[in-house]
Amino acid sequence: PDAQAAPGSCPLAGAESPPELFTWEFAADPYPAYAWLRTHAPVHRTRLPSGVEAWLVTRYADARAALADPRLSKNPAHHDEPAHAKGKTGIPGERKAELMTHLLNIDPPDHTRLRRLVSKAFTPRRVAEFAPRVQELTDSLIDSFAARGSADLIHEFAFPLPIYAICELLGVPREDQDDFRDWAGMMIRHGGGPRGGVARSVKKMRAYLAELIHRKREDLGEESARDDLISGLIRASDHGEHLTENEVAAMAFILLFAGFETTVNLIGNGTYTLLRNPGRRAEFQRAVAEEDSALLASSVEELLRYDGPVELATWRFATRPLEIGGQRIASGDPVLVVLAAADRDPARFPAPDTLDLARTDNQHLGYGHGIHYCLGAPLARLEGQYALGTLLRRLPDLRLAAEPEELRWRGGLIMRGLRTLPVSFTPR
Numbered sequence: 063p064d065a066q067a068a069p070g071s072c073p074l075a076g077a078e079s080p081p082e083l084f085t086w087e088f089a090a091d092p093y094p095a096y097a098w099l100r101t102h103a104p105v106h107r108t109r110l111p112s113g114v115e116a117w118l119v120t121r122y123a124d125a126r127a128a129l130a131d132p133r134l135s136k137n138p139a140h141h142d143e144p145a146h147a148k149g150k151t152g153i154p155g156e157r158k159a160e161l162m163t164h165l166l167n168i169d170p171p172d173h174t175r176l177r178r179l180v181s182k183a184f185t186p187r188r189v190a191e192f193a194p195r196v197q198e199l200t201d202s203l204i205d206s207f208a209a210r211g212s213a214d215l216i217h218e219f220a221f222p223l224p225i226y227a228i229c230e231l232l233g234v235p236r237e238d239q240d241d242f243r244d245w246a247g248m249m250i251r252h253g254g255g256p257r258g259g260v261a262r263s264v265k266k267m268r269a270y271l272a273e274l275i276h277r278k279r280e281d282l283g284e285e286s287a288r289d290d291l292i293s294g295l296i297r298a299s300d301h302g303e304h305l306t307e308n309e310v311a312a313m314a315f316i317l318l319f320a321g322f323e324t325t326v327n328l329i330g331n332g333t334y335t336l337l338r339n340p341g342r343r344a345e346f347q348r349a350v351a352e353e354d355s356a357l358l359a360s361s362v363e364e365l366l367r368y369d370g371p372v373e374l375a376t377w378r379f380a381t382r383p384l385e386i387g388g389q390r391i392a393s394g395d396p397v398l399v400v401l402a403a404a405d406r407d408p409a410r411f412p413a414p415d416t417l418d419l420a421r422t423d424n425q426h427l428g429y430g431h432g433i434h435y436c437l438g439a440p441l442a443r444l445e446g447q448y449a450l451g452t453l454l455r456r457l458p459d460l461r462l463a464a465e466p467e468e469l470r471w472r473g474g475l476i477m478r479g480l481r482t483l484p485v486s487f488t489p490r
């Protein structure tokens with residue numbers, strides 16, 4: 063049978079006090095706790111594992127409104143932080159550094175200017191032209207384990223694909239891409255864990271990007287100048303304005319940082335969900351075999367809604383006292399919009415705990431909403447559809463090689479994803 067929760071089966075339904083959040087059990091399945099919060103404490107103040115106190119917003123209507131509320135700033139300078147919370151709301155090791163002046167940490171008018179400039183370089187057309195290369199990358203990764211009959215789909219597939227894809231788009235030379243893979247690996251393995259390694263990796267990546275951007279700027283006038291995204295960012299201009307060198311570096315960094323762990327988890331969570339729901343998986347495989355691109359697209363959107371990569375949207379801070387869902391929020395308070403809870407809200411989605419690959423009217427918040435709506439959504443959709451479609455087309459009897467209870471979920475705050483995904487299949 064498909065692994066869907068039966069209606070009304072929430073084990074916490076009758077509980078009177080708030081469920082324990084951020085435990086291992088919660089990481090494995092946070093949805094019952096989110097259902098409880100949506101019903102009993104839809105705007106809920108909690109202490110995060112880092113010690114920071116924040117509001118969790120769990121209803122769809124409140125979440126969508128909060129994501130677009132100009133009174134909620136993305137700039138961590140608005141955080142009225144107590145001493146024990148200092149530095150706990152940024153990328154480890156990078157709080158005050160130059161790479162932090164990126165889209166997800168700034169408000170209009172700076173955000174408007176930067177987003178307009180990057181949108182000139184990172185266009186839907188650039189992404190569409192990249193599609194054949196995503197197919198090649200996907201196939202070559204599957205080639206590397208197809209004859210073995212088993213694989214860890216996180217390390218061998220979901221993780222390298224987005225890294226190589228973003229590196230190629232940015233114009234990182236092939237011979238340097240494995241360094242990126244290692245630095246990114248350090249960030250994903252230890253995000254929220256030991257800080258030294260992460261800080262060192264971020265530092266190396268920053269030094270590398272500065273050098274690469276410098277070289278690309280020098281080459282810009284040459285015949286051989288490539289039409290890659292970094293060159294596009296250097297060239298982009300709006301009313302005579304360009305990005306500064308530091309802004310190009312911060313932009314390249316955020317494209318990597320925002321675009322890789324998310325996509326790893328889309329592929330990982332998406333594959334896992336399909337493997338646990340045999341009926342829907344058969345439907346998905348039919349869509350792939352019949353090249354039903356509409357059903358393939360709606361499937362990936364539904365997988366994002368059902369168990370998306372971004373559990374909580376990135377930080378927001380109240381710039382003045384305000385109310386969300388009837389709850390008073392003080393100026394300086396951090397607010398975390400729980401996308402995973404909003405996207406299972408029965409007030410917005412009929413049968414929200416059912417995986418419905420053909421779901422229409424599926425305006426989930428998995429890519430956010432408002433001015434910070436995911437810039438990489440077209441690329442993420444492309445990678446998700448190619449990765450899941452190709453995997454189940456080439457390895458049609460793919461199966462989980464572990465019990466679901468044995469699988470470990472990463473304990474990070476913002477992202478939701480598996481540490482490993484062991485599978486087996488008939489060798490090809």
Ligand code: HEM
Nearest residue numbers: 165166320321324325328375376429430434436437438442
């Ligand atoms: C923003 C999700 C892939 C680049 C966001 C936000 C979400 C999100 C929820 C808004 C965060 C907020 O408002 O706090 C996802 C998911 C992805 C994905 C679920 C994969 C399935 C990508 C990729 C890229 C990318 C592949 C680029 C290569 C960005 C950037 C922003 C962003 C630059 C900031 C936009 C801004 O602040 O204006 N993403 N993302 N994302 N995403 Fe994605």
